[in-house]
Amino acid sequence: MQRIPVSEQLHGTELRLHGLMLRGLDGDAQAYRGFLQATSAHLRAYFRRRLQRWPDEVEDLVQECLLAIHNQRLTYDTGVPLTSWIHAIARYKLIDWLRRHARRDALHTPYDEDDDAQALFSSADGDAAEASRDLARLLATLPAQQRDAIVHTKLDGWSVRETAGAMRISEASVKVAVHRGLKALAANLRMTTT
Numbered sequence: 001m002q003r004i005p006v007s008e009q010l011h012g013t014e015l016r017l018h019g020l021m022l023r024g025l026d027g028d029a030q031a032y033r034g035f036l037q038a039t040s041a042h043l044r045a046y047f048r049r050r051l052q053r054w055p056d057e058v059e060d061l062v063q064e065c066l067l068a069i070h071n072q073r074l075t076y077d078t079g080v081p082l083t084s085w086i087h088a089i090a091r092y093k094l095i096d097w098l099r100r101h102a103r104r105d106a107l108h109t110p111y112d113e114d115d116d117a118q119a120l121f122s123s124a125d126g127d128a129a130e131a132s133r134d135l136a137r138l139l140a141t142l143p144a145q146q147r148d149a150i151v152h153t154k155l156d157g158w159s160v161r162e163t164a165g166a167m168r169i170s171e172a173s174v175k176v177a178v179h180r181g182l183k184a185l186a187a188n189l190r191m192t193t194t
Contacts (some may be wrong), residue, residue, distance in 0.1 A: 005169055013042070014083050015082055016038065017038060017039065017082050017083065017086075018082045019031075020032070020035035020038065021035050021073070021076070021082055022078065024073075024075075025073065027120055029142055042067060042083075042086070043061070043062045043065050043066070043086070043090055044058060046087075046090055047061045047090070048096065053135060054101075058098065061090075061093055061094065064093050065089055068089050068093065069089060090186055096159060099157060101161065102157075137188070139185075139186055141184070141185075142181050142185070145167070145169070145173075145177050146177045146178070146180055146184065147181065148163075148167055148177075149177035149178045149181060150177075150185075152166060152167070153178055154178070154182075160174050160175060
């Protein structure tokens with residue numbers, strides 16, 4: 001049996017998926033179903049390679065990607081390689097998952113409960129409380145939209161998209177609010193330290 005070079009396999013996959021997608025966009029339900037099934041197989045392989053420590057998460061991410069692909073299918077530019085478009089969606093979903101996972105892990109990090117650790121944490125708790133009060137005072141000087149955008153994106157670790165959805169504004173408005181808010185905070189800090 002002769003092996004097909006990887007570049008030809010990818011080219012064949014691109015052509016097959018692209019054809020199914022175009023027929024699906026033209027209303028061929030069976031072709032679209034075939035496109036989703038073939039795409040899900042590729043997505044599973046992509047996520048399995050990257051999430052070997054979390055195999056239970058693979059199927060959830062595959063479904064999130066398929067939903068995103070379905071919801072954004074009408075925005076697909078047929079002149080762009082379809083596999084690149086799918087890969088970009090998968091990469092963003094993976095990055096979002098990793099961010100959420102890192103936040104959850106940070107909340108559940110175990111520590112030793114010996115006397116030295118308790119002394120360290122009690123001292124750190126006091127410093128953190130003081131820093132938190134200072135930060136709250138600084139943030140209170142900002143307009144509500146700038147303050148909320150900074151809190152969500154910089155402190156809570158939300159993505160710009162999540163923040164825009166929660167605040168019911170555009171992603172561009174979130175970015176502008178964060179930029180202007182940070183600029184104002186920097187100016188406030190310069191005035192208080194001089």
